[in-house]
Amino acid sequence: RLGAGGVETAAAWDGAGWSAVLVPAATGGPARLVARGAREDGRPWADSLEAALWSVGAAAPFSPAAFATVSVAPDAVYEPGTLVTRVEPMPLEVAGLSVRSEAVAIGPTRWPLRRPALLAFALRAHESPVGVDLYRRDDEGGWSPLRARWDEAAHVFRAEASALGTFALMRDERAPAVTLRRPPRHAAPGPYSRWALEARVRETGSGVDAAASAFEIDGVREPSEWDGEEGVLRWRPMRPPAPGTHRVVVRVVDRAGNATRREGVFVIDSQRR
Numbered sequence: 001r002l003g004a005g006g007v008e009t010a011a012a013w014d015g016a017g018w019s020a021v022l023v024p025a026a027t028g029g030p031a032r033l034v035a036r037g038a039r040e041d042g043r044p045w046a047d048s049l050e051a052a053l054w055s056v057g058a059a060a061p062f063s064p065a066a067f068a069t070v071s072v073a074p075d076a077v078y079e080p081g082t083l084v085t086r087v088e089p090m091p092l093e094v095a096g097l098s099v100r101s102e103a104v105a106i107g108p109t110r111w112p113l114r115r116p117a118l119l120a121f122a123l124r125a126h127e128s129p130v131g132v133d134l135y136r137r138d139d140e141g142g143w144s145p146l147r148a149r150w151d152e153a154a155h156v157f158r159a160e161a162s163a164l165g166t167f168a169l170m171r172d173e174r175a176p177a178v179t180l181r182r183p184p185r186h187a188a189p190g191p192y193s194r195w196a197l198e199a200r201v202r203e204t205g206s207g208v209d210a211a212a213s214a215f216e217i218d219g220v221r222e223p224s225e226w227d228g229e230e231g232v233l234r235w236r237p238m239r240p241p242a243p244g245t246h247r248v249v250v251r252v253v254d255r256a257g258n259a260t261r262r263e264g265v266f267v268i269d270s271q272r273r
Helices: none
Strands: 002-004 006-011 028-040 045-056 061-064 069-071 081-087 097-098 103-107 119-122 131-137 142-145 150-151 156-161 165-172 177-180 198-201 216-218 220-222 226-227 232-233 244-253 259-268
Touching: 045 061, 061 081, 061 103, 069 103, 119 165, 131 156, 142 165, 156 165, 177 244, 177 259, 198 216, 216 232, 220 259
Parallel strands: none
Antiparallel strands: 002 006, 002 028, 028 045, 045 081, 061 069, 069 119, 081 103, 097 165, 103 165, 119 156, 131 142, 131 165, 150 156, 177 198, 198 232, 216 220, 216 244, 226 232, 244 259
């Protein structure tokens, strides 16, 4: 059984976890969530969690933490219900990101939304917003940036979230790791050119800014494509460069503005072009 606010409801197993529809006596304040059951050998077990309950679809925003405000409009949900929120401590650093706030968990995470929830997270006083974004923990345990908008007057980051979950402010202070790959010295035969120049990119923070990242060949910036699935920045000209030695510069920028620059040379074989 699962319960909150003194009311318990029988839980159902969906193959992945236990769930129940909770109808507490009141919403908008602290509550203790409880779970009770029995093991296979009949021995009882119980667990509890301190949280806060909020009405889903209420017109007014609510504050699950002193630094965070959430708004779920009445037309943003398919049916009314209750959200469960709690504040979680965070380590100083997560996956190369500098943590700038505690985490706020908003659930149930699988609650379908018709329209995004609106989030506003305040940055600590006198702290610079440069490189900071609001992140959501994904299903694999990583963190994805929401591209939050900085509101200078209110000193808060504002973002839309198409799914509920766990959110925190973090700063990306590390530039992407970039490795130039050695290109072929000649083009393979075929009906069209498959020659390409590539740079391997490892970016674990705010993500690569594809529009700001590019190759420069012999002093000329060239159109470059970002392959996010492979983690590769690629220049694929219609025809391979002319035979000889060419100077290459690649610059990769993340969405926080951190940039990495790598330089090198490559050679095109004049006999097997």
